[in-house]
């Protein structure tokens with residue numbers, strides 16, 4: 001595991017974007033595994049800037065996202081489909097037919113997850129998987145638990161997550177109660193993993209994930225066993241480990 005120390009969020013975003021753009025330059029038809037959440041937004045902005053300058057070409061890139069809420073239509077502003085379009089896809093020359101997320105509108109969980117596993121296999125697996133890190137060490141929607149889930153599966157969101165998401169919806173009934181997420185095996189099968197993390201509030205998670213024992217209670221800790229992981233963390237996120 002390589003840990004790259006960044007000064008701050010901006011520096012972290014630039015360093016992460018450099019690694020992603022190197023992947024696209026070396027293999028223009030690569031498969032990028034992408035994440036939502038606030039942490040990767042700066043890296044996406046940097047990639048858009050380089051694309052606009054003519055330094056990057058996404059025309060042959062395929063993307064597979066980590067996760068999606070179950071039951072949210074694509075045009076809902078809280079859906080991860082919407083997020084990816086707003087924060088990356090609509091600003092670059094990516095072929096939308098080659099961008100994949102789990103189908104949140106498929107009510108049959110088994111079908112949605114099976115279909116997504118097949119898509120990941122059909123595109124030939126993931127060259128570079130981008131990840132953020134949850135406060136409890138989650139990656140994707142893989143939450144602390146007794147074991148590591150393998151492939152794409154449906155998770156029940158915790159009462160805490162539902163409560164926290166309430167503010168984005170008109171009523172609590174509209175807040176998604178479940179999500180589809182790639183599993184740990186899928187993430188571990190990516191050829192390279194790039195995890196971005198920023199802020200003092202993530203320092204404990206960084207310590208537990210990368211400087212503690214490998215345990216499903218801290219799902220990101222499994223990344224210690226991957227042969228090609230780069231963590232780009234800012235000084236605040238590293239404040240408990242150096």
Ligand code: F6R
Nearest residue numbers: 035036037038039132133139140
């Ligand atoms: C996003 C995802 C989540 C986030 C994590 C960190 O697709 O799967 O695991 O990466 O919750 O979120 P932020 O970056 O908002 O702190």
